[in-house]
Amino acid sequence: MKALLKPEHFILQILPSSIHSIKLAENGITINLEQSKVGIVINFLKLSSLMNYNTLLDLWATDKIQPENKRFTLYYMLLSMKRNLRIYLKTNVEIVNTLAKAMSVTKEFASAGFLERRSMGSI
Numbered sequence: 001m002k003a004l005l006k007p008e009h010f011i012l013q014i015l016p017s018s019i020h021s022i023k024l025a026e027n028g029i030t031i032n033l034e035q036s037k038v039g040i041v042i043n044f045l046k047l048s049s050l051m052n053y054n055t056l057l058d059l060w061a062t063d064k065i066q067p068e069n070k071r072f073t074l075y076y077m078l079l080s081m082k083r084n085l086r087i088y089l090k091t092n093v094e095i096v097n098t099l100a101k102a103m104s105v106t107k108e109f110a111s112a113g114f115l116e117r118r119s120m121g122s123i
Helices: 007-014 035-047 112-121
Strands: 017-026 026-034 054-065 074-082 086-094 099-101
Touching: 007 017, 007 035, 026 035, 035 074, 035 086, 035 099, 054 112
Parallel strands: 026 086
Antiparallel strands: 017 026, 054 074, 074 086, 086 099
């Protein structure tokens, strides 16, 4: 009988090229990834019957106040009600010509529209 993989190992096994790092904490799993991979990872987490992260709880941005190209960090908090676990997706937002460029996840979560306007409005 095969032992069940922990969620973080399963995610790394399925999406190895999309993930920079995974960190376990008491309050959930934090996944660090490229902005261009957010849609792929969210689709997997939402549609996989083993993951079932079907609720976007929150989305927020932080400012590292650095003159670098990627000074803003965007966080997505997802909830799996089936597993009673939270997962945090963390990605740096690229600044091009003084405009923040971030992928929208409104196709995956209709509620993301408001959260994206609120978060990106502060960038």
